[in-house]
Amino acid sequence: MFLIERYILTEVRRLTIIIVCFLVFMFACFSAQRYLTDAANGTLALEVVFNVVCYKVLIALEMLLPVGLYVAVSVALGQMYTDSEITAILAAGSSPMRIYRAILVLAIPLGILVTFISLYGRPWAYGQIYQLEQQSQSELDVSHLQANKFNTNSDGRMVLATKIDATHNHLTDALIYTSSPNKTSIYKAGSVDVIDPSPQHPAVMLHNGTGYVLDRSGQDDRKMVYHNLRVTLKPVVQSLDVRRKAASVAQLARSSDSADYAELQWRESRGLSTLLMVLLAIPLSRTRPRQGRFATLLPLTILFAAIFYGSNICRTLIANGSIPGVPGMWSVPLIMLFGLLALLASEFSLLKKKSR
Structure with a gap:
């Protein structure tokens, strides 16, 4: 790998590891507090709390990994723009595509990992959690009372x-x-x-x-x-929404229910949405010299909120039958792709004007 790509990749990877570890720690503490409260109230056996928290962290990785890389890219590139390092790289004749290529080296494997977690890890973890909760709450094990x-x-x-x-x-x-x-x-x-x-x-x-x-x-x-x-006594019965989250990809694919179809599309689109979201962070991280590496965090935060809530709203509308299943959840990645192409076109047209 070339020197420029390796330098950018090293900075982004270091920040990604720090941010993801911090987010995982905070999420694990929040989940532990919640389930320890249930254990103190006698609604959950204390010995299953650790397992439930671990499964919750696995589920959360579907969101924490993209967020960590997204923030790392914006902060790392923002610092490089502030220190005029990107300006020096471009002035030396390097193409902006080298920045995208360096980020893709990390974003593509992470997108694949997020897809795997969403398709297989997340439903498996949900199934384990609901099994532990149902067993703890349904069986009359008086040890946790x-x-x-x-x-x-x-x-x-x-x-x-x-x-x-x-x-x-x-x-x-x-x-x-x-x-x-x-x-x-x-x-x-x-x-x-x-x-x-x-x-x-x-x-x-x-x-x-x-x-x-x-x-x-x-x-x-x-x-x-x-x-x-x-x-x-009546055992605890899982709700339909609970069973849907724990259902396998094959079960969702065979279902004719619109809510199951929305859940399937949500899982399938997570990896692509991660990749596009990280690529969108590259042009939006551009800052003027001495402006500060956190100057672009507000628009980047707004973009992330729009993607996150837009995806959730889209999934709800598909489940309710308010919008068709095609393109369905894929409409959000399509909008992100068009936005990325527009930013790329604007960036390269600006570079052509400066080179004249």
Whole structure:
């Protein structure tokens, strides 16, 4: 590789590594705080928090890697423009395409990696997260429940007990609340034994207590006094949106649902959008000498926000059937491509005028 390309690539690569590591650290801290709060509330087992955070970081790499390279390119080239290094390179007779070539050496492999993460890594990680969350929230593993505290899950089930014996799966002086579209059930028991902790059919045996089954229509309310009562609780069911995020590419391709098609196009377009976004940062990073390397961050930030929110809005409109599936999500990369070509044409026409 030529000296100029190697110099530019070294600066951009160093900044990319620093920025991505910082973003990953901040995102991991934010995710850990969120899931540790769930663990403290008894809605998630503490031992699965680390795994969930790791999977969340893998999902976030789909966005953090492009952002890191995008910011690194803008800052590194902005500094080189401020120090007149780019001016010296062009004055020596080098073509501006050498800058693009240096950035492409890093942008193309990263775009391929983002595509792989979006197509395969992201749905796999979502599947692992939802499996861990559903298992932790559905199965009656009392080891993560806390005494004298309302322990809830995402499906509205609540368990309260004064004493918890995790060794024997036994609760003392317990209150269990469950709800469904048709009825609400409340059980007060002197003691509770978990007889089936499986996520598919979680069941408990209640001893010496009172139960209330409230019909939402108000026609079949019941009260019962029991000595021994077996109750099968409702497992947590994944929502359609959850299953879509965890679905494989093959499953989405076979589906006729517009929301599945939008999700598929989103995954397929991530790599190309990354590449075009990074290339757009090159002409937009141009600054005047002594202007400062951060002078272009505002337009670059606006561009990134437009690409990010535009892609999300486009995906939502495709899922709702408001816009057709063709070009669908590919309309955003097409607009980015036309914008890049316009900037390139303007840049080269300006260079021709200066050379006369």
